[in-house]
Amino acid sequence: MTMTRLRSLAYDVVTRRDGLAGWKPHRRRFRTLSRSGPREIERHALDALRRLLVHAYATAPYYRETWKAAGFVPSLTTTVEDLRRLPLVTKRELRERKMDFVSERFDPAALRLDYTGGTTGVQTAFYRDTGCSVARFGRQWGVLERCGYRPGDKRALIWGAHADLRPPDATGRLKQRFRQFGCAEAVACCTVMRREEMLDYHRRLQAFRPSVLYGYPNAIEQFARFIDREGLARVRVARVICTAETLRPSQRALFQERFGGEVFNLYCSREHGCVGFECERHDGFHVDAGSVLVEILRSGRAAHPGESGEIVTTDLLNYGMPLIRYATGDLAMPSSSPCGCGCALPTFSALHGRVADTLYRADGTPVAGLMLTDLFWEQPSITDAQFVQSDIASLDVHVVLQPGAPATIREDIVNEVRSIMGTQIAIRVRVVADIPRNPTSGKYQEVVCAVPAQTLAALASEGIL
Ligand SMILES: [Zn+2]
Incomplete structure (x- = not known):
């Protein structure tokens, strides 16, 4: 048995402990959808949307109230165009009326508090039902697989102060070591990047030999420049996967050159997780239409190809706290033609996401x-x-x-x-x-x-x- 296979088995144990057992069928569903034709994808997404809208109207006070006021009653014949009549949900509303978004069909105590895709150090009170967490997790592995990264592959992570990065307590050390083995990760926290910490991380990576480098573009850039400045040995990987921040073309070129890996960009939102991902053509983002509906809006109407608009997402999986027409504040442009890779999942281009300097x-x-x-x-x-x-x-x-x-x-x-x-x-x-x-x-x-x-x-x- 290879080490990768062993780690993959250990990973199964870790995900079961995390309450994410049963994620693999969702990866399969993602694979199937990503190989389907455009009509089938559209039908699948529309069915999922209708089910969610009916559920939200019946059980979430916020939607019942605001949609009634807008004269909208969802049904199994509702179309995406009908959505345009509905108000957008903003970050402020979510913060001020959080509990009104929670479905009455769920016990809030049984919902999971989510840590917003792992890109922040602040624990934001945000709810997901368990089924949604498992499905999302599985589908995200489907997305990562498209970027050439599978469970068991060794990953060097340059990440924020996320709950995952808690230091092990004395009693949990063995479990923690097992987790590290299963997750196959070497982690550097990029909140504060001190010289000694970067030196230590570089030293660990020399021994660990990761195949994937994963993290915030600005932090990866810091690390690349640090290696240059200190004249350290190169770190070589097969893939560099960037998330959370805008990836600049100069950074893509730098990562490709310094780490030797193919660079993939993911667009993840705090509330949804992975919304868009690059395929091997690296020409814009594909959307997992089975988990999120993406609208790109300009003055309330759908933006035309070549025109930039705000990304508005509807989470098709979260029934515990439905998020319908959530204004992300990020900008993108609709694509003018299907992607040449052959995958018919919808696409958008030219993302202007969050810009956060160091x-x-x-x-x-x-x-x-x-x-x-x-x-x-x-x-x-x-x-x-x-x-x-x-x-x-x-x-x-x-x-x-x-x-x-x-x-x-x-x-x-x-x-x-x-x-x-x-x-x-x-x-x-x-x-x-x-x-x-x-x-x-x-x-x-x-x-x-x-x-x-x-x-x-x-x-x-x-x-x-
Ligand atoms: Zn493609």
């Missing part, structure tokens, strides 16, 4: 900007936040507050930010009426690094970066 602690240690973007998710009085760093010793936090925010809000913000940026940095909280958006894209950049390039170069030459 920031720096006062001692120069890089911090993944993405770790800050979800910091205030559980703070109902903060509507929007933007982090701007112009020099290494300080950070400006611009916030839009709800009326009636608590008197301690500034102090709370400073404490939250310090938990990630360290205690040495000066934090200036500025309450603003609005955060200016990019006039062309309509998005605002949540994390902006405006530290002069000379300062960064000087830090690098001192060996701090």
Whole structure:
């Protein structure tokens, strides 16, 4: 028996312990759908949508109320065009009326709290029913398989402070080692990337010899540049899989060159998990139409090919807390023609997702900007936040507050930010009426690094970066 097969068996045990037993049939379903023709895919997706809409209307107070007001009653003949009459669900509504989204058919205590696709360090209160978690997990393995990554393949992960990365407690060490073996992972936490930690990670990878490098593009770039700067041995992999942040063309080229692997980009949302994935043609994203419906909207109508619009997702699997027409805030363009790879799953192109620069602690240690973007998710009085760093010793936090925010809000913000940026940095909280958006894209950049390039170069030459 090969080590890969052994690890794959251990992985089965680990996923059973995680309550995800039964995920493999969902991978098969994904495989089947991805090989189906366009008509069959469309029919499958429409059936799933109708079932979900009927369920949501009957059992989730938020939908019952808002759809009644819009004069909409879903049925088994509803079409995707009918959806256009329905209001979008925004992040704010989800935060303020969370429990109204939960289906009355489910006991909230039996629903799983999800950690938003693993891209954030903040535990966001977000619910999924168990069936949805298992199905999503299985289908995501189907997607990863398309990118050449299967259970048992060794993966080097450059990730945030996710619940998965908890250090083992003394009693759980053996279980933890088994998990590490089954998951075949070498993990580096990219929240704060110190020199010693990166050196240690590089050393571990030399022994571990991963076949997949997986993580945030900005953190992978930091690691690639670190290897160059320190003159360390190359890390070679077969695949580099990027997620959570926008992957720039220059980063794709850099990763291909430095790690030797084919670079795949995934588009994952906090609420849904994997929404879009690249095929071997790397020309836009395919959508798993069996798990999510993607609309690309411009002023309320479907955007035309070549026109950019907001990505709005409907989760077809989550019956515990249906999320229908959720405005992601990310932008994309519909594709003008089917993908040349032969897979008929729908596609979209030119994603302009979250843009989060790397920031720096006062001692120069890089911090993944993405770790800050979800910091205030559980703070109902903060509507929007933007982090701007112009020099290494300080950070400006611009916030839009709800009326009636608590008197301690500034102090709370400073404490939250310090938990990630360290205690040495000066934090200036500025309450603003609005955060200016990019006039062309309509998005605002949540994390902006405006530290002069000379300062960064000087830090690098001192060996701090
Ligand atoms: Zn394709």
